[in-house]
Amino acid sequence: MRCEVVAIGTELLLGQVVDTNSSWIGEQLALIGVDSLFQVKVGDNFGRMEATIRQALDRSDAVICCGGLGPTQDDITRNVIAAIMGVEMCRDDAIAAHIRDIFEGRGRPMPDNNLSQADVPEGATTIEQMPGTAPGLVCPVGDKVIYAVPGVPHEMREMMEGTVLEDLRRRSGETSVIRSRVIRTWGYGESALAETLADQVHNLDETGHATIAFQASGIEGIKVRVTAKANDVAEAEAIITAEVDLIRDRLGDYIFGYDEETMESVVLDMLHARGLTVAASESLTGGILSNRLTTIDPDMEIFRGAVVAPAGPADGEDGAIAAATAARDAIGTDIGISVIGPAVPDDHPPGTVFAGVALPDASHAVKVALPGVLSRMRSYAVITLLDLLRKRLD
Amino acid sequence: MRCEVVAIGTELLLGQVVDTNSSWIGEQLALIGVDSLFQVKVGDNFGRMEATIRQALDRSDAVICCGGLGPTQDDITRNVIAAIMGVEMCRDDAIAAHIRDIFEGRGRPMPDNNLSQADVPEGATTIEQMPGTAPGLVCPVGDKVIYAVPGVPHEMREMMEGTVLEDLRRRSGETSVIRSRVIRTWGYGESALAETLADQVHNLDETGHATIAFQASGIEGIKVRVTAKANDVAEAEAIITAEVDLIRDRLGDYIFGYDEETMESVVLDMLHARGLTVAASESLTGGILSNRLTTIDPDMEIFRGAVVAPAGPADGEDGAIAAATAARDAIGTDIGISVIGPAVPDDHPPGTVFAGVALPDASHAVKVALPGVLSRMRSYAVITLLDLLRKRLD
Numbered sequence: 001m002r003c004e005v006v007a008i009g010t011e012l013l014l015g016q017v018v019d020t021n022s023s024w025i026g027e028q029l030a031l032i033g034v035d036s037l038f039q040v041k042v043g044d045n046f047g048r049m050e051a052t053i054r055q056a057l058d059r060s061d062a063v064i065c066c067g068g069l070g071p072t073q074d075d076i077t078r079n080v081i082a083a084i085m086g087v088e089m090c091r092d093d094a095i096a097a098h099i100r101d102i103f104e105g106r107g108r109p110m111p112d113n114n115l116s117q118a119d120v121p122e123g124a125t126t127i128e129q130m131p132g133t134a135p136g137l138v139c140p141v142g143d144k145v146i147y148a149v150p151g152v153p154h155e156m157r158e159m160m161e162g163t164v165l166e167d168l169r170r171r172s173g174e175t176s177v178i179r180s181r182v183i184r185t186w187g188y189g190e191s192a193l194a195e196t197l198a199d200q201v202h203n204l205d206e207t208g209h210a211t212i213a214f215q216a217s218g219i220e221g222i223k224v225r226v227t228a229k230a231n232d233v234a235e236a237e238a239i240i241t242a243e244v245d246l247i248r249d250r251l252g253d254y255i256f257g258y259d260e261e262t263m264e265s266v267v268l269d270m271l272h273a274r275g276l277t278v279a280a281s282e283s284l285t286g287g288i289l290s291n292r293l294t295t296i297d298p299d300m301e302i303f304r305g306a307v308v309a310p311a312g313p314a315d316g317e318d319g320a321i322a323a324a325t326a327a328r329d330a331i332g333t334d335i336g337i338s339v340i341g342p343a344v345p346d347d348h349p350p351g352t353v354f355a356g357v358a359l360p361d362a363s364h365a366v367k368v369a370l371p372g373v374l375s376r377m378r379s380y381a382v383i384t385l386l387d388l389l390r391k392r393l394d
Numbered sequence: 395m396r397c398e399v400v401a402i403g404t405e406l407l408l409g410q411v412v413d414t415n416s417s418w419i420g421e422q423l424a425l426i427g428v429d430s431l432f433q434v435k436v437g438d439n440f441g442r443m444e445a446t447i448r449q450a451l452d453r454s455d456a457v458i459c460c461g462g463l464g465p466t467q468d469d470i471t472r473n474v475i476a477a478i479m480g481v482e483m484c485r486d487d488a489i490a491a492h493i494r495d496i497f498e499g500r501g502r503p504m505p506d507n508n509l510s511q512a513d514v515p516e517g518a519t520t521i522e523q524m525p526g527t528a529p530g531l532v533c534p535v536g537d538k539v540i541y542a543v544p545g546v547p548h549e550m551r552e553m554m555e556g557t558v559l560e561d562l563r564r565r566s567g568e569t570s571v572i573r574s575r576v577i578r579t580w581g582y583g584e585s586a587l588a589e590t591l592a593d594q595v596h597n598l599d600e601t602g603h604a605t606i607a608f609q610a611s612g613i614e615g616i617k618v619r620v621t622a623k624a625n626d627v628a629e630a631e632a633i634i635t636a637e638v639d640l641i642r643d644r645l646g647d648y649i650f651g652y653d654e655e656t657m658e659s660v661v662l663d664m665l666h667a668r669g670l671t672v673a674a675s676e677s678l679t680g681g682i683l684s685n686r687l688t689t690i691d692p693d694m695e696i697f698r699g700a701v702v703a704p705a706g707p708a709d710g711e712d713g714a715i716a717a718a719t720a721a722r723d724a725i726g727t728d729i730g731i732s733v734i735g736p737a738v739p740d741d742h743p744p745g746t747v748f749a750g751v752a753l754p755d756a757s758h759a760v761k762v763a764l765p766g767v768l769s770r771m772r773s774y775a776v777i778t779l780l781d782l783l784r785k786r787l788d
Contacts, residue, residue: 015422022435026407026409027408030408038434039407048431213404215405286688287684291682291685294702305702306702308699310699374689
């Protein structure tokens with residue numbers, strides 16, 4: 001079963017609004033085993049909308065149109081779909097009454113043009129969920145279907161979750177389930193990772209049990225996604241677990257977490273489990289490290305604080321450890337962490353920075369080369385430091 | 395002149411990555427007067443990529459392909475474009491040498507498959523800017539053109555700004571110039587702003603000299619964009635200056651900056667001009683404020699440092715001023731700033747926070763209600779505090 005997504009609105013093409021709806025819909029479709037091979041953004045133009053939706057319907061079984069259901073003259077999705085269905089528009093009195101009720105509930109008079117939202121193509125059914133004044137539509141075209149949902153994200157999601165996904169699943173006759181797991185890695189390049197796992201990927205290509213995909217995610221490291229399709233959830237989970245075990249054997253300590261875990265959430269969880277607190281000295285990283293840690297630990301129960309200050313004269317591995325120790329002692333925690341550099345003028349290549357960790361009974365430092373613009377260097381420095389702490393806590 | 399954008403990558407269709415590149419490119423195209431009528435996402439599949447790019451080239455003058463230039467087997471944009479051009483791939487030795495240099499600079503061996511990035515379609519020219527290991531391409535097809543840029547946003551932007559936009563402009567033969575200016579405001583709602591400027595917008599609609607557009611930008615405030623099209627730069631600038639003057643008369647102090655200025659860059663510029671230094675106490679904001687200020691002032695010449703610590707017992711306007719004063723005195727600057735709250739348990743509604751500024755000869759505080767999730771509350775608290783300082787420095 002194939003379903004395309006057409007996101008409608010000139011503001012999307014002009015970059016005034018980022019189309020996050022298609023991405024979210026694509027994710028939901030994948031989870032019910034429906035392929036979405038094309039997703040198109042098109043402006044509020046009758047001819048171009050009609051051509052785009054017709055082409056999508058030609059090469060797929062279903063089309064989800066997102067946007068263009070508002071009350072203004074620009075909002076013509078309803079009319080374009082009617083033209084494709086070859087039918088007239090007709091007033092849905094129940095919807096009209098519901099829209100009137102919404103305005104009365106808000107104590108505001110209803111502008112006349114809002115009633116246009118109650119005009120639907122003949123033969124379409126309206127979607128039960130209607131959190132705003134725009135009804136969603138299910139529009140049969142032969143044995144295919146066009147869905148129309150609003151561009152307002154929460155309205156779209158309510159209709160997708162309440163009606164569209166179930167309707168698609170029923171039409172697809174799909175009985176298998178798809179599950180996936182993301183392995184989060186740090187320290188491997190994308191191509192090196194692909195080479196390391198090449199034979200496993202090759203075996204899966206032959207058996208078809210599951211797929212492995214790589215996704216370079218900048219300062220989030222490289223994600224390895226394992227996806228399996230099976231007859232039921234238990235079988236899919238079993239396939240994934242077996243593949244993840246194989247990958248873990250190969251990658252070992254390069255794996256820092258799974259799925260929604262981040263480097264900072266993993267490190268904070270490890271500290272929490274061990275009953276340890278941490279403080280930071282931030283010069284190069286200028287507050288980013290604190291920001292990340294307090295986002296996960298807003299009450300600062302584990303991350304107890306930081307000193308943000310200009311880079312001092314300290315240099316090298318010893319300097320990083322001294323800064324970490326000073327933060328630990330000043331704030332009174334079990335552990336101190338710091339990144340210093342890039343040291344100038346000095347004997348190191350540009351972009352050389354030092355990360356230091358002062359533990360209760362030991363200290364460690366690493367030297368890394370992080371050339372590039374400052375913002376990237378800072379973000380890489382933060383994850384490098386947290387990765388050092390993670391490995392030393394193991 | 396019409397230019398379509400094709401965003402390439404199965405991860406985009408699956409919603410694992412949101413396609414922000416097309417939006418950004420759409421915005422840039424609009425600024426140089428190029429229409430972008432369709433933007434398509436397609437997966438890493440030869441046939442579908444070829445069909446999509448061919449169709450885009452049929453109905454437009456230029457196509458920008460974004461993504462699929464990496465070193466893995468999935469990355470086939472180069473090959474698809476060669477097929478459309480009807481040419482073979484050939485190794486670009488200069489690019490190959492450059493990629494080798496990049497790996498040597500990182501002290502890492504180059505995996506063999508990275509060299510595939512140096513294979514380009516015959517007749518294509520490589521884009522001079524090359525921040526990563528993926529070269530961008532300019533590929534002529536008859537009197538039309540396909541550009542290929544990486545999916546990594548900062549690499550894509552550098553190539554767009556360095557080469558693609560100028561090349562498109564030259565090809566378009568557009569002789570009129572479009573200029574725009576963005577007025578940055580804080581403290582006004584979007585509909586109130588639109589009402590305040592309604593007659594000016596109406597006059598412009600009638601004369602057609604220029605347009606005024608509003609863009610709500612969350613914690614960046616509301617942007618008011620004035621755009622003029624004229625025969626030359628001087629004429630366009632004159633039209634914009636006249637309109638901006640009118641808007642300034644209406645909005646006054648709600649305007650904090652223009653174009654690329656941010657609240658933090660404006661405040662740091664004001665402090666620099668006055669020879670003043672500042673220090674911060676961060677509890678609620680957990681490092682975000684330091685992060686923003688050190689991004690603009692990485693050597694910390696004006697922003698001299700911060701203490702990031704758990705929320706203390708201090709409360710109310712007096713508490714905010716006390717925290718600001720403590721930061722100023724501890725770090726030895728002219729000015730101290732702080733945000734505290736949301737105070738619990740207390741007499742204030744949820745989300746009540748206090749921003750305080752300790753100047754050399756005076757102190758000020760404001761109380762604001764910032765309900766919502768913590769991340770938004772923090773970001774709003776930062777801009778609220780900086781806006782308070784800005785107004786007190788005036």
